[in-house]
Amino acid sequence: MRVTTPDAIPQAPAQLEEALAEGRHGDMAWMEQNRDRRADPRVLWPQVRSVVMLGASYAPASDPLASLSRRDRGSISVYARSRDYHDVLKGKLKLIAGRLAASGGADVKVFVDTAPVMEKPLAAAAGLGWQGKHSVLVSREHGSWLFLGAIFTTAELPPDTPGEDHCGSCTRCMAVCPTDAFPRPYQLDARRCVSYLTIEHKGPIPRELRAGVGNRVFGCDDCLAVCPWNKFAEAGREAKLQAREDLDALPLADLARLDDAAFRARFAGTPVKRTGRDRFVRNVLVAIGNSGSPDLAASAEALLDDASALVRGAAVWAVSRLSPPDRLSRLRAARMTVESDPDVLAEWSAEP
Structure with missing residues (x-):
């Protein structure tokens, strides 16, 4: 858990507008809606003074790409093999937010991927990690396997040091993508992303991308799984959600x-x-x-x-x-x- 300020992501509005202008959000129209609130926490809630970011590990116990070679089996993304993270993380955030409100009398609001909040840039600003070249948050302790949630509060809390990019020259996450969904480092074109195509996209999957989907029937872990920082994820495994074995392959x-x-x-x-x-x-x-x-x-x-x-x-x-x-x-x-x-x-x- 780390803290940042609501004005800590000044680059977010321009980056969001660029992504929307290029159509990289696909048919996720909700990203276009309330874009001003999405880019600036103070527009979403003018009273916010601090943003508390929480990361929960869901590091897998085994190689999540092993099932890709079993072509008669369906591969489900690691995050979806357990209880819905929205429910689990929101419960934890409400508990923390309740304690925060009780101790200082501050107002609080809790968000878990259900409001126009840019969790990844805020988490990086708070020092939970940095956004890797696959656009996902990377942690030195937990690798690429973190669920994120946010607590907005009127309390003035001391901010933590922002995360420092440690990707270096590594491009494994970009190279492994089966549908070439990264036009440039740190940018994702959802229209080509298997996770988007199999989860968010409502129409037929484009014919030219179907072969790249392989046997992935819900989501894709390739760019996450090859991240070298995952080798340190063992330390956070006690915090991960319990995966259901009956949802593997x-x-x-x-x-x-x-x-x-x-x-x-x-x-x-x-x-x-x-x-x-x-x-x-x-x-x-x-x-x-x-x-x-x-x-x-x-x-x-x-x-x-x-x-x-x-x-x-x-x-x-x-x-x-x-x-x-x-x-x-x-x-x-x-x-x-x-x-x-x-x-x-x-x-x-x-x-x-």
Whole structure:
């Protein structure tokens, strides 16, 4: 836990405007809304005098990239394999904020990724770490595995020393990205990021990026996992959230069979649930298409009649990647006569 002042990120407004102007936020329209409050804590709450930043480790106990080689399994990002961090971190922040208010009579507000607050620049200003070339906060003690939360308070607290950049010449995080989502160091183009594509993006995943998604069905840990500073993350492991073992390397065939009720039950209490069944199964079908396993073609075919056009379109792509040409030709001829959605029709018309 570290403290900074609300005026500690003067560079944030210009950086935010540049990212929005270049469209690097994709279709996350909420980033455009209230941009003045997002860039300056004093606009969000004029009474704020200090910002307390909290970091909670979620360092994995094993290599999070090991499941990427198991192409018939779905890989879920480390942060989503445990209880939703919004709930866990907000509880801890409310406890600290309550003590702060009780001891000095100050007013407090608690934020965990649900308000226009730029947590990463504020955390760097408070000395929790620095924003690495992958744009994520890096800690010398916890590596790239930190959840962040903020307490705004009217109390005048002594600020901590800002974090110093220790990335040096290292570019491992940029080089490992499967979809080349870093146009420049310290900048992320969400439109190419697997985490954005599999979690935030509501439409079909662009065809040219699907192969890069691999078997990642929710999020991506590649740029985090290769950070050299992770070697010191052992010290913070006692603070990490407990990961669910049943969410590691899940069979794609099982995931493809999830209806809405089964999806909600399977991922209850985790961040995965917020994405919704249709987007999640879209991701599963992209992973099936990337699996190279003809045995999974039947799992994709079963979803060609799904109620969701988003799912049907992804099923077409998966089928086209795994089915023999004669089988694909018969399916195309039969389905194009009954399909009405333009995006799904475009998938049938596209080259495999």
